[in-house]
Amino acid sequence: MKPPVKIALIISGGIAAYKIPELIRRGRERGMDFTCIMTEAASRFVAPLALAAVSGNRVLDDLFSLTDEVEMGHIRLSRESDLVVVAPATADIMARMATGQANDLATAVLLATNRPVLIAPAMNPAMWEHPATQRNVERLRQDGVAFVGPASGDMACGETGSGRMAEPGEVLDAILDQIRRCEGPSGTHPLAARHAIVTSGPTHEAIDPVRYIANHSSGRQGHAIARALADAGARVTLVSGPVTIADPKGVDCRHVVTAREMLEAVETALPADIAICAAAVADWRPQSEERNKLKKDGSAPPSIRMVENPDILARLAGHPTNRPELVIGFAAETERHEEHARAKLTRKGCDWILMNDVGATSGVFGGSHNRVMLLRADGTGETWELMEKSRVAQRLVDAIAARLADGDGL
Ligand code: PMT
Numbered sequence: 001m002k003p004p005v006k007i008a009l010i011i012s013g014g015i016a017a018y019k020i021p022e023l024i025r026r027g028r029e030r031g032m033d034f035t036c037i038m039t040e041a042a043s044r045f046v047a048p049l050a051l052a053a054v055s056g057n058r059v060l061d062d063l064f065s066l067t068d069e070v071e072m073g074h075i076r077l078s079r080e081s082d083l084v085v086v087a088p089a090t091a092d093i094m095a096r097m098a099t100g101q102a103n104d105l106a107t108a109v110l111l112a113t114n115r116p117v118l119i120a121p122a123m124n125p126a127m128w129e130h131p132a133t134q135r136n137v138e139r140l141r142q143d144g145v146a147f148v149g150p151a152s153g154d155m156a157c158g159e160t161g162s163g164r165m166a167e168p169g170e171v172l173d174a175i176l177d178q179i180r181r182c183e184g185p186s187g188t189h190p191l192a193a194r195h196a197i198v199t200s201g202p203t204h205e206a207i208d209p210v211r212y213i214a215n216h217s218s219g220r221q222g223h224a225i226a227r228a229l230a231d232a233g234a235r236v237t238l239v240s241g242p243v244t245i246a247d248p249k250g251v252d253c254r255h256v257v258t259a260r261e262m263l264e265a266v267e268t269a270l271p272a273d274i275a276i277c278a279a280a281v282a283d284w285r286p287q288s289e290e291r292n293k294l295k296k297d298g299s300a301p302p303s304i305r306m307v308e309n310p311d312i313l314a315r316l317a318g319h320p321t322n323r324p325e326l327v328i329g330f331a332a333e334t335e336r337h338e339e340h341a342r343a344k345l346t347r348k349g350c351d352w353i354l355m356n357d358v359g360a361t362s363g364v365f366g367g368s369h370n371r372v373m374l375l376r377a378d379g380t381g382e383t384w385e386l387m388e389k390s391r392v393a394q395r396l397v398d399a400i401a402a403r404l405a406d407g408d409g410l
Contacts, residue, residue: 013041088122114235125161148174189233190401201241205285219243222278
C-alpha cells in the first residue's frame, strides 16, 4: 500500500477556514495525512479541537511550546511533509510570504521549507484585485509557489467577484497534481530535502559604461539542469548571469552580472548538498572600469589591463566549512579535450566534471544540444551521445541521485 501523502496545512484567518474540516476529511479518504498549523487569527474561524479530531493529529499554533520545538523543530516540520499547503491564504499571509517574514509559526515554516508550496487564496474581491496583492502574487509565483483559485462568485461579505477560496475538491486535485509533478517516474522524490546551487549563463565584465567582455553562453544548459533538479524534488538556487531565457519554474533564481557578484550570490546560498557550475564565467576582467566611455580620438587604441577573476568552482570545492557533498564543474574545451578536462578536475578539486566540446562548429554555446563526457575524480568516466540539453540535465540528475543514494564516496 502507498504511504499517505504528508501535507503541512497552514490555515490563516479567513471566513473560508470553515471549509477546512471538510477538506481534511475528504483528503484523508484520498490518502492524505494532514498536520495543521494555525495562525492566531485562524483559531477565531475554526476550532483547533475540531481540526485535531478530523485530522487525527495534534494541531500546532503559536502556543507551540518550547517542548514542541525540541520534539519537532519548525525546520523539521517544514521539511518532513511532501507539500506545504496554505488554505485559506489571506492577503496578509501572502504579503508576509512575499516579503520573507517569519514572525509566527506558520510563516517560519513557510520560510524554512524546501518542499513545494501550494496556496489557496481567499479574500474580498477588492483586496484580491489590489495592486499590492497582485504584486505579491507575482512575487510568489516567481518564487515557485503554486496557486489554486481563487474562484469568482458571491462572497460571504456580500460582494461579488474574484476572491472565493477554491472548493475542497479542487484544492485536493491541485494537491495531487503538485505531488505528481514532483515525483519521478518511480514515484519517489530522489532529491527531496537536498539543496542544490547551480550557476548558469555568462558573466559580463565592464570595460567602460557601454562596453563589456562576455561570451556566447545562453544559459540553456545550466537552466535545464536547475529545472531537472527541481523536478527531482531538490530545493534549487540558480545563480544566473545575464541571459534572455526565462527563469525555470520552481527554482529560486538570483540574477547577477559579474563573476564577483556570482561568487557572492553562491556563497550566500550555502550550505548546499550539490553544486553544479555550468556558468561560463569570465576568467579575467579589466582591472578597472573606465568612468566615461573610451573615446576614439585618433590616438593609439587603448590597451586594457586584465586581472584574474575569482574561481567559483574552485572556491566551492575547497570551501573550508561548507563544501557541498557533490561539486560538479563543466569544462569547455576546444582541443585535447579529455586531457584538459581531467587537468581542470584535479586543479579545481571538484568531484565530477562534464567536458563539452565548444569548438567553432560544435554549436554548443547557445544551441539546443550537447555531447558531454562525464569524468570523475576516481579516474572513471563515460561519454554520452549527442542529446538535447534537457536530456543531458536529466541524465546528470539521475547520476547525482544514484551517487547520493548509495554515498559511494567518490
Ligand atoms: O549556456 P549554454 O549556451 O547552454 O552553453 C553551455 C556551456 C557551454 C556554457 C556549458 O555547458 C559549459 O561548458 N559551462 C562551463 C563554461 C566554462 O567556463 O568552462 P571552463 O572550462 O572555462 O571552466 C571550468 C569550470 O570552472 C566551469 O564549471 C566554470 O563554471 C568554472 N569557473 C570558471 C572560471 C571561474 N572564474 N569560475 C568558475 O567557476
